[in-house]
Amino acid sequence: KTLLMLPGDGIGPEVTAQARRVAERLIEQGLALDIGEARFGGVAIDADGMPLTADTLTLAKASDAVLMGAVGGPQWADQPYGNRPEAGLLALRSGMNVYANLRPALCFAALADASSLKRALVEGLDILFVRELTGGVYFGEPRGIETLPDGQRRGVNTHVYTTSEIQRVARTAFALARGRKGEVVSAEKSNVMEAGLLWREEVQALRDAEYPDIRLTHMLADNMAMQLVKNPKQFDVILTDNLFGDMLSDEAGMLTGSLGMLPSAAIGDAGMPGLYEPIHGSAPDIAGRGVANPSASILSLAMALRYSLGAPELAAKVEAAVEAALDGGARTADLGGTMTTAAMGDAVLAHLA
Amino acid sequence: KTLLMLPGDGIGPEVTAQARRVAERLIEQGLALDIGEARFGGVAIDADGMPLTADTLTLAKASDAVLMGAVGGPQWADQPYGNRPEAGLLALRSGMNVYANLRPALCFAALADASSLKRALVEGLDILFVRELTGGVYFGEPRGIETLPDGQRRGVNTHVYTTSEIQRVARTAFALARGRKGEVVSAEKSNVMEAGLLWREEVQALRDAEYPDIRLTHMLADNMAMQLVKNPKQFDVILTDNLFGDMLSDEAGMLTGSLGMLPSAAIGDAGMPGLYEPIHGSAPDIAGRGVANPSASILSLAMALRYSLGAPELAAKVEAAVEAALDGGARTADLGGTMTTAAMGDAVLAHLA
Ligand SMILES: CC(C)[C@H](C(=O)O)[C@@H](O)C(=O)O
Numbered sequence: 108k109t110l111l112m113l114p115g116d117g118i119g120p121e122v123t124a125q126a127r128r129v130a131e132r133l134i135e136q137g138l139a140l141d142i143g144e145a146r147f148g149g150v151a152i153d154a155d156g157m158p159l160t161a162d163t164l165t166l167a168k169a170s171d172a173v174l175m176g177a178v179g180g181p182q183w184a185d186q187p188y189g190n191r192p193e194a195g196l197l198a199l200r201s202g203m204n205v206y207a208n209l210r211p212a213l214c215f216a217a218l219a220d221a222s223s224l225k226r227a228l229v230e231g232l233d234i235l236f237v238r239e240l241t242g243g244v245y246f247g248e249p250r251g252i253e254t255l256p257d258g259q260r261r262g263v264n265t266h267v268y269t270t271s272e273i274q275r276v277a278r279t280a281f282a283l284a285r286g287r288k289g290e291v292v293s294a295e296k297s298n299v300m301e302a303g304l305l306w307r308e309e310v311q312a313l314r315d316a317e318y319p320d321i322r323l324t325h326m327l328a329d330n331m332a333m334q335l336v337k338n339p340k341q342f343d344v345i346l347t348d349n350l351f352g353d354m355l356s357d358e359a360g361m362l363t364g365s366l367g368m369l370p371s372a373a374i375g376d377a378g379m380p381g382l383y384e385p386i387h388g389s390a391p392d393i394a395g396r397g398v399a400n401p402s403a404s405i406l407s408l409a410m411a412l413r414y415s416l417g418a419p420e421l422a423a424k425v426e427a428a429v430e431a432a433l434d435g436g437a438r439t440a441d442l443g444g445t446m447t448t449a450a451m452g453d454a455v456l457a458h459l460a
Numbered sequence: 461k462t463l464l465m466l467p468g469d470g471i472g473p474e475v476t477a478q479a480r481r482v483a484e485r486l487i488e489q490g491l492a493l494d495i496g497e498a499r500f501g502g503v504a505i506d507a508d509g510m511p512l513t514a515d516t517l518t519l520a521k522a523s524d525a526v527l528m529g530a531v532g533g534p535q536w537a538d539q540p541y542g543n544r545p546e547a548g549l550l551a552l553r554s555g556m557n558v559y560a561n562l563r564p565a566l567c568f569a570a571l572a573d574a575s576s577l578k579r580a581l582v583e584g585l586d587i588l589f590v591r592e593l594t595g596g597v598y599f600g601e602p603r604g605i606e607t608l609p610d611g612q613r614r615g616v617n618t619h620v621y622t623t624s625e626i627q628r629v630a631r632t633a634f635a636l637a638r639g640r641k642g643e644v645v646s647a648e649k650s651n652v653m654e655a656g657l658l659w660r661e662e663v664q665a666l667r668d669a670e671y672p673d674i675r676l677t678h679m680l681a682d683n684m685a686m687q688l689v690k691n692p693k694q695f696d697v698i699l700t701d702n703l704f705g706d707m708l709s710d711e712a713g714m715l716t717g718s719l720g721m722l723p724s725a726a727i728g729d730a731g732m733p734g735l736y737e738p739i740h741g742s743a744p745d746i747a748g749r750g751v752a753n754p755s756a757s758i759l760s761l762a763m764a765l766r767y768s769l770g771a772p773e774l775a776a777k778v779e780a781a782v783e784a785a786l787d788g789g790a791r792t793a794d795l796g797g798t799m800t801t802a803a804m805g806d807a808v809l810a811h812l813a
């Protein structure tokens with residue numbers, strides 16, 4: 108099996124370096140894995156003139172899993188719209204056809220007090236978002252900014268979904284729900300958007316036809332934004348489109364109080380490579396200082412082991428090591444501690460003996 | 461001055477009845493106000509075949525202010541898409557041209573413990589959302605669901621904004637910010653949507669040209685969804701488009717722990733009538749039992765007094781009466797108490813002597 112690392116920008120290289128140490132430890136212990144590396148994001152703009160070269164995309168598609176660090180930063184704010192680091196990320200997601208974005212919002216027992224929410228509301232929180240990742244308003248055409256005859260400008264994006272785009276991501280959500288509580292809540296704004304109504308109808312039809320054992324409910328996205336604050340533990344698996352998932356999964360991630368701990372997986376059809384990345388960003392403000400929390404990157408590696416590298420038992424082992432490090436008091440600055448990025452990596456490695 | 465009441469569906473008639481008592485008390489005390497009433501929403505579908513008749517829209521546009529209760533309910537779920545109660549609400553907003561939706565997220569001192577968040581994070585919270593209300597993906601064309609040659613369906617909505625649509629709502633936000641802390645945070649997804657980039661550029665250009673005294677910052681909408689949970693008191697005035705404002709203001713409203721307390725105003729150009737409504741919905745589950753909290757409706761009346769009826773001192777008086785009722789221990793079921801809707805109305809009236 109092969110793993111391609113795309114360290115990217117800001118704190119990306121720092122955190123992926125620790126995930127790499129974890130992967131190398133597992134290789135020492137017998138895991139058969141080849142690790143490669145390529146430029147991606149702002150660093151690729153600087154070196155190659157574009158955030159995602161055709162070579163890097165080809166490499167990514169030929170790998171079993173891709174571990175991305177983070178992309179973006181103020182230095183690339185003036186790039187043309189289609190050549191910014193974020194555009195590279197969208198091109199990578201789309202090019203790899205990883206349409207299902209799995210984002211756990213998990214509250215670690217040792218960190219429950221770090222949440223803004225009262226402890227009782229978040230202790231034991233374990234939500235899995237399944238967010239559509241290669242469609243919707245992120246990719247719809249027509250799009251762009253035009254100047255009208257009267258000198259005004261007009262900006263357009265198109266929110267669009269087809270039956271098959273909805274079905275494939277819903278299948279992923281239903282299948283994952285079977286391994287959990289058998290419950291899915293699907294979010295949309297079917298009351299004001301026809302594309303949301305289509306989403307709702309297609310998800311319901313698929314459940315009725317193929318997943319009658321799943322308890323499916325529908326919730327308006329604005330209501331879900333409220334319910335996540337009011338009582339987040341009412342949720343198990345949440346299914347969303349691309350844009351609602353972006354906002355709702357970030358909101359839910361912050362509920363846990365430890366954004367620096369949260370990984371994500373983006374997967375496509377069975378057997379195709381997956382893309383793994385922390386949900387945190389490139390954090391230019393702390394980049395280069397060696398103080399970022401590498402846990403989300405290490406836990407993204409764990410997800411890669413589970414979903415793309417055929418090693419679910421190693422995934423569980425890595426996750427347990429991170430949890431043990433936390434239980435042992437390991438804390439980077441974002442968790443109120445003083446540990447460096449490397450020391451946090453050490454603390455995790457210590458539990459992988 | 462004239463006030464048109466549209467009690468609507470569910471708990472709408474129950475809560476607006478209490479707001480009406482408050483208005484009538486103010487009239488007894490010397491306010492010159494004519495109150496009318498019309499059918500709107502589901503009740504209008506039942507009686508007139510449509511949620512908003514041309515007559516009702518004409519009445520609304522001829523009034524100084526419109527006080528809406530709430531619309532919608534399961535009985536109208538099977539209406540054609542364009543004839544549902546929500547479609548009537550969108551037609552009313554658009555027909556009245558009330559493009560700026562003012563949604564305070566205010567934490568009442570007496571209720572701070574009801575929040576999901578730790579008290580220190582929400583005590584004294586006072587955010588004012590200014591949400592664009594008559595454009596964006598709610599209204600953009602093309603829209604709809606079509607069946608493709610291969611039998612699949614395709615759902616489309618169009619997210620679109622022009623310079624002037626952005627400028628007019630941004631002006632409202634900047635002007636309101638001048639009466640507060642002089643700070644505006646504008647939310648969009650300019651990193652993935654060109655229409656969001658246009659939003660950002662136009663808001664910035666307007667600030668630079670006409671409101672140099674305002675401190676304007678831009679924040680990605682997903683980050684704002686997180687920051688509202690992490691540290692809501694960092695915000696004063698928040699400017700958003702229609703869809704992001706829908707979700708973010710609901711999230712912020714729930715942070716206060718007392719959704720049944722939150723009013724809203726929708727206003728347009730100076731001198732044009734405003735539309736006032738609680739942010740809570742029609743709550744079919746508790747409708748007809750006389751237990752709903754009328755405070756949001758009463759506070760919506762206060763906003764009408766301030767923004768459309770030329771009586772800001774009466775607005776402050778009504779707001780103080782609601783606060784005094786709370787301080788005196790008045791609590792409906794949503795606030796953990798046992799008071800009926802009418803008793804809560806009595807408690808407010810008692811402070812309007
Ligand atoms: C960086 C940005 C393009 C991206 C998105 O909006 O999808 C990010 O917010 C995420 O959720 O992974």
Ligand SMILES: CC(C)[C@H](C(=O)O)[C@@H](O)C(=O)O
Binds near residue numbers: 298299329546549706
């Ligand atoms: C009822 C619905 C159409 C409406 C909206 O989405 O605008 C509501 O959620 C609101 O925010 O007032």
